[in-house]
Amino acid sequence: MNLTSLYTLAFDKPAAKLPAHDLWFSDHAATTAATHTDWMFMWLFWFCTAWFVVLMGLMVYFVVRYRRRPGQIAPYSPSHNTMLEVAWTVLPSLTLVFMFFEGFKGYADAAVAPGNAIEMQLKAKKWSWSLIYPNGTESPEQVTTSPAGPVKVPVFYVPEGTPIKFRMSSSDVMHSFWVPAFRVKFDVFPNRYTTYWFKATNLDTTDPATKTFSADEKVDPINVKFAGRPYIDHYIFCAEYCGDQHSEMAGIVRVVPMDVYLAKIEAWASESLEPWQIGERVYQQQCIACHSIDGKANTGPTWKDLFGHEVEFTDGTSLSAADMSDDTKFANYIRESVYMPSKKIVKGYQNQMNTFMGMVNEKQLDGVIAYMKRLSEKGQPADKK
Amino acid sequence: MSTIDAHSHAQGTGEDVKLPLWARYKYAAHFRSKEDEFDACKFGFWLFLATEVLLFSGIFCAYALFRWKYPEAWAEGSSYLDWRWGGFNTIVLLVSSYTMAAAIRNAQLNQQARMRFNLAFTIICGLAFVAIKLLFEYTPKWTGWFFVLDPSLAHHADSGKTMLGGLFHYVEGYGGKAPGKFFSYAFANDPHLPLWWAVYYSGTAIHALHVIIGAGLIGWCLKRSFKGAYGPGHYTMVETAGLYWHLVDLVWIFLFPLLYLIH
Amino acid sequence: MTTLDSKTHGLDHAHGGHHDEGSYLTPRGGWISTVIQWATTIDHKKIGVMYLTAILFMFFLGGVAALAVRFELFTPVRLDANGNVTGQWLAHLPLVGNVEGETQNVNPGNNLYNRAFTLHGAIMVFMVLVPSIPASLGTFLLPLMLGAKDVAFPRLNLLSWYIYLFGSIFAVLSVLMGGVDTGWTFYTPYSTTTDADSWRVVLMILGAFILGFSSILTGLNFVVTIHKLRAPGQGWFDMPLFVWAIYSTSIIQVLATPVIGITLLLLTFERVFHVGIFDPALGGDPVLYQHFFWFYSHPVVYVMILPAFGVISEVIPVHAHKKIFGYRAVAFASLGVAAVSFIVWGHHMFVSEGELAATVFSALTFLVAIPTAVKVFNWIATLYKGSIALTTPMLYALIFLFLFTIGGLTGLPLGTLSTDMHLHDGYFVVAHFHYVMMGGTIMALMAGLHHWWPKMFGKMYNSFWANIGAILVFIGFNVTFFTQFILGVKGMPRRYATYVDELTIYHQISTFGSVLLLIGFLVHLFVFVHSLVAGRQATQNPWGGLSLEWETETPPIEHNFHHEPVVKHGPYDYETTVPPGWDPKDYPIPHAARSHAVVVKH
């Protein structure tokens, strides 16, 4: 039995529309399902507070009222009362049944995507997210926002008021996709798909959290053409522990009007880039967590001056400077390192990298090789020297 | 479980030293009677057996889940097992269970020599079980090396390579039926076959470990029996070791059909 | 009452007994032979004291790791304008060398942070909380409360202790080798791939595996003891509720621990032999691992809390001199919690398992709240018309009620499907489990420790300073962890070494709270040491308890009782019984009740 049928069994129509509900302790909900969650949470909050206050009130009162007085022992009072025991077992049970059903309703709404949702593919890996849009493009945009600390995080553009469904998968360990403003997270597994769907509420320009694209070229050069159009940013966090940079595995969901969204993904699709630019993009999206381009040490070897410099491997073999300056040998080495990274480990490093087979295609690999050459003293084209 | 077989604090003070150990034994000082002590030990041991059953339940869960998910891999995997070896080992264990039960009976009737014989026979059966597993099942499947006395060697084309002065013969293309990453069997049809071997090896290896522990326990009983430690009214240790042995047997009774018989 | 020679008040044990037995603490021979006697003892009291020492030490270690976590989180990690990383704390500690093989990293602090919280969680769960009350107070008190000379299998008891020690050594070794960064849950496939070239993860897993055996054997021992060694006249419903709680706990330990045993064993196979049962790359299933893990680890949270319930069920009636309200309800609620605890494990995986499973487990989760609620109601009803003394144990019992109620109630939004999708793996969960584990179990341990301290060591402690410590802990605890509820709702994920700017203030408040906690516990440490060195001698029954442990001397003699006690009154019959060792003048039972009072025959 799948949940949809279970759901229709339990309720013949979807949850009634609730008035917008603010979660006291947080920003307000950014999807319709989240509104229900907030309402549920506040309901629980008051329920728990009521019990707590009553019980602790009684406790404190008894402690003060019946404090020990010298020479007096506790008077006799009954130590058992069946009616009372039954009552305080049955009554809470009833409220719990209500809680379960309301929670289930909200869950069913969040778990079952409507049929007309736009499908996108979300890929997770240590330690970044990437999103493939329906037209096959990816967002190249990145920002440094506070969650990420020292690294940049991607910006994903999604249209307002439209159901969107992510088909999620991971290429290494488990991750979990969480947008706190949507009040939903779901785990992302290797070798298996899971889904995440949401419908962002329509942008409300009266809301102070909603911003507009700047008309100033210097502030946001990419988006000046959308100057004055509204958008809102929400954090993405990875909520399943996945290692060293789990806490930097963040991102931004940017909710924009539909036309902005369409213009964006079209522009990315029609972009024509130099090979090295493709490589740079791959680097920023997939490799930056472990490789530096400025010579600094990191989990993996730096890409600076890789081309034309001797490397030694843990198995005792090595590639000479001449080998590494040979276009074909260099390219073969890089290809092997990307697709079969455990074959040769550079001295001083651990066998940490997983294969990027299926994540970096041929064109992108060429781009990476071009980009590496560009980062190396010896790899500069003659006219640049 | 020597600890359960607590040496009594109240042991043999001022008693007739000519009596055998079992007859001098009273009971540990914190119990009220010998019967109490015996009941407590048995009850404790039953609880322990419950934990053992739960331990194996993990393996059975994994078996059930993957069998349900990858039925083809399971069918293929079990077709590589020879039910005759499994069956033979089942008989070995059943016989040993009988001799174990007999040893307890001997203890109750004070038949010291027979008890020792039965205990020793049980241990030999246990060791034979493990030896058969290692020699005729694990080794050829994993490595392709067959023990020279293995009757199934005749059914395979001998590659002519031998080891340890002809004690082992190599069959080309037979080995590699190993779990997980060690899997290298070239003729496998199902991509999930390594998982089958993972469950097979984990299950049977943990079981074999239990057989060895059980044989060790019985060995301990055997050793103490030479000192006259067990006799009518005092055979707790033999009894508990026996319970353990029956459990080990029982687990195999489940493993055997699941792994060897149903496809 | 017992046939105990009742002139024997705590102080002059030498005259009392028929045998000339001294206290179990009295050293015999020089210090070397004393050490050997302790190391080879099969006396449950000595074993209990050794457990207590080890557990408090482990608590201290876990607490240090907790402080490391909090200090790292005091400021978020940022890259400043000059390209320098700021806001790291652990990475700058001179003591902590960089972990071998992991040096080249943008953010070495992360790596250390991950090791710190794993160490913290693993120590607190496996080495502190699971053994805590049963192994220390339980081992010490169970035979005393049953009127027995020892547990059923004394040598098995010693073996459990050594297994515990051995397991802890494994864990400590893995820390010395550089620590483990898997989180206490060891989720696959991360746990099977991290630090691939090192044995330390395997060591930690094996450590937990070995500790499990200690837990199984202790539980088994207790169950048999309770069945077989109750004093004459002590029926099942004459047992103190602490014994009931230990009984339920032991059942869970025996039935759930083997499953974590096999899970950790398979995990070890996975790491060492790559067998693939939990490895998706080979067709295995990481969610299966989670099911196995939580099938143990959910029941185990009740292993942690049930003994705490037991302690509270003792402390409240004794310090209120009042019969416990609804004895049978409380006893059966323990069993109820134990039973239901086995069928709710899936609530830790609402966002990873299938929809049907999530729904079923959510429904079942609410079941477990009911027996717990019954207990809370009964404790508060016990206070009604009592004669309540605000001693340190009572103060801690009240703190327990306060904090555990918050912790338990916040379990409800976690069990509710829709809200858990937001709260899962965030700081709301962190706050929830600290409220139940620390606010529940550790507070109950403190209550129990202060309650039975005089019995265990024969010394009183300074109640004034103990109360100050309790209040500091109470305030510090709420400052530390209440803010974490807010953090969780706002979207702070757990196991994060850094966070967004918006959350800085809450993290800072929380860190301040943890310093208060440290001060509070240091006050307690001082109080305990002072008591051992210079404490007043304790009387046989300082609080007026009615259960059997108060009928023997303080501290108990080696074989617990001079004669086997015979139980003639219930453990909470305050209306009709003068507490053993008390003068009826100090405990004037009303005339109406006195007609059937059992007065100690001198």
Ligand code: HEA
């Ligand atoms: C001592 C340990 C302990 C205890 C006792 C509990 C008790 C409970 N826990 Fe908790 N829990 C943990 C330790 C504990 N928990 C830990 C360690 C984790 C995280 C593990 C990890 O991921 O690392 C966790 C996580 C956890 C989750 C998973 C969250 C997530 O990861 O998404 C859930 C979800 O259902 C949950 C629920 C509950 C419930 C319903 C109870 C109930 O038993 C509570 C019952 C108590 C009350 C309800 C309060 C008293 C009653 C009243 C005051 C009367 C009024 C009440 C009613 C009418 C209902 N807990």
Ligand code: HEA
């Ligand atoms: C018993 C259980 C227990 C206890 C008591 C504590 C106590 C504390 N915990 Fe812990 N915690 C866990 C169990 C516990 N924790 C678990 C299971 C996790 C999850 C790990 C994971 O995700 O894998 C966790 C995670 C965890 C986190 C989240 C980390 C993250 O997800 O990134 C944080 C953050 O603030 C934290 C903080 C603290 C603090 C400040 C204390 C303080 O209360 C500590 C105060 C104590 C001291 C400072 C020690 C003082 C002691 C003495 C001086 C000795 C003398 C004592 C006596 C005489 C009694 N803990």
Ligand code: CUA
């Ligand atoms: Cu990815 Cu945490």
Ligand SMILES: [Cu+2]
């Ligand atoms: Cu749980």
